[in-house]
Amino acid sequence: MQIYNTFSRKKEEFTPLNPPLVTMYMCGPTVYNYFHIGNARSFIMADIVRRYLQFCGFDVKFIMNLTDVDDNIIKKALEEKRPADEVAQFYSNAFFEDINKLKIKPATTYPKATMHVQEMINVINELEKKGIAYNVDGNVFYDISKFPSYGKLSGKKTDELESGSRVEINEAKRNPLDFALWKKAKDGEPSWDSPWGKGRPGWHIECTAMSTKHLGKSIDIHAGGNDLIFPHHENEIAQSEACFEQKFVKYWMHFGFLNIQNEKMSKSLGNFFTARDVLAKYSAETIRLFFAQTHYGGPLNFSDELLNSAKKGCEKISNLIEVAENQIRNNSQEGVDPEFDFQKYRNDFMSVMDDDFNTPQAVAVIFDFIRAINKIIAENEKINVRFFHQVKLMLKETAYDVLGIVDMDEKHTDSNLSIENELIELLIKVRDELKKEKQFSLADQVRDGLAKIGITIKDTKSGVTFKRD
RNA sequence: GGUGCUGUACCCAAGUGGCUUAAGGGGAAGGUCUGCAAAACCUUUAUUCGUCGGUUCGAAUCCGACCGGCACCUCCA
Structure with missing residues (x-):
């Protein structure tokens, strides 16, 4: 299996550190709002990666963190005039509802930042001991000059960054690119005791602390949106590798953006639809097929026209499932046993998925399969039920178990x-x-x-x- | 300014040196089936891959220039 590694900018053979175990970490949401359909793209594509690895027999330990304390949450709390932890709880609940509706398989655990403050303090302490972190009046910063390979993931050179930087200069920092590990508490903000006084963790440190705690100091796959490459993932590498002195991540995976009219959908631009709004109009399967029809790394435009096209595709799949299930209910032992190479399609599906999770081709294999089966059904008067069992099994394994683009959930009929x-x-x-x-x-x-x-x-x-x- | 991605049919989109004189989905047109529909099947819809050059026996795929689009460098998946 090949995976495109952002770090090397190449496809690489996937060899996990301790097979059959695969450790996978995904940067989760900051819970200050409903997540939008662009966020959902990353969550869904990571879900497909995870499902496929499991399909291949790997034992996947999948961690997704929840950032439940940060500037945005504090701001939202002021706006909504309620405590920050209540805001975080509210939107965490909404997050779980939405990913559930999107048919995303639950992660192994969803660690929360606020439950790992001690672990973060330990990492910062260690960095301070090593002379990499410095304390300025209760704010602790990471000194990037102490980490010579800073920029190796994003390909950025620190001198170039400085010249083009639009970062507001924080006088307390030695270098504008240094980033906060620990932020001193202002009045009324949530805070924790620490060796540097009352404060709260910076954003990047939580991923270092939580990924280490739940998955170990070196992990196989770390995933997230393209916009996290710099500075977030760069900073995670700097923190983790400076602290633990071993390679942090073997494979970096990054997901392309969902655009609206060729512009990134983002909370700051305000050009977004929440996942729950989209789910009110389209099924999870439609949304997932829409995403799966494009490779995860590239950009993708969002529009009703494209969603409707995906919806038609979903119907094509479910129509065949319906026919198969109907035949299975009839349980006819009579009729022909058509010759059909199910294994060929299964192998094709796997070989394209093995190539850096080429879901558009995987979907194409499924549609090829469906057309071939429909043709056989159209050409034969009576077909033995054994055939339909195989049809159903094939679609269950590929379209349902791995991609989640067709609904075969057990229906509990009230x-x-x-x-x-x-x-x-x-x-x-x-x-x-x-x-x-x-x-x-x-x-x-x-x-x-x-x-x-x-x-x-x-x-x-x-x-x-x-x-x- | 630096860095990275990207330009394939009416729309979306895979393919990154010969297997492809370009998958798959949607749309459109015609046909089969049907009492009529729906679904399904069949046929048609890019001799061509932003433009111009080059390398090669051979290029959508490699190289160069040019023209577009996007993203990151600031919180963002």
């Missing part, structure tokens, strides 16, 4: 729904009788009436099926 189903079945039977009597206008009344309330009827060879919108 009693209202099952009465409803029986009523629909009854109407379908009545329509069937009407058709036999050639009373087509009445039969169409039934079909159109059901369509109006969002139930679509299809006459197929294996009988009539219905589906809710």
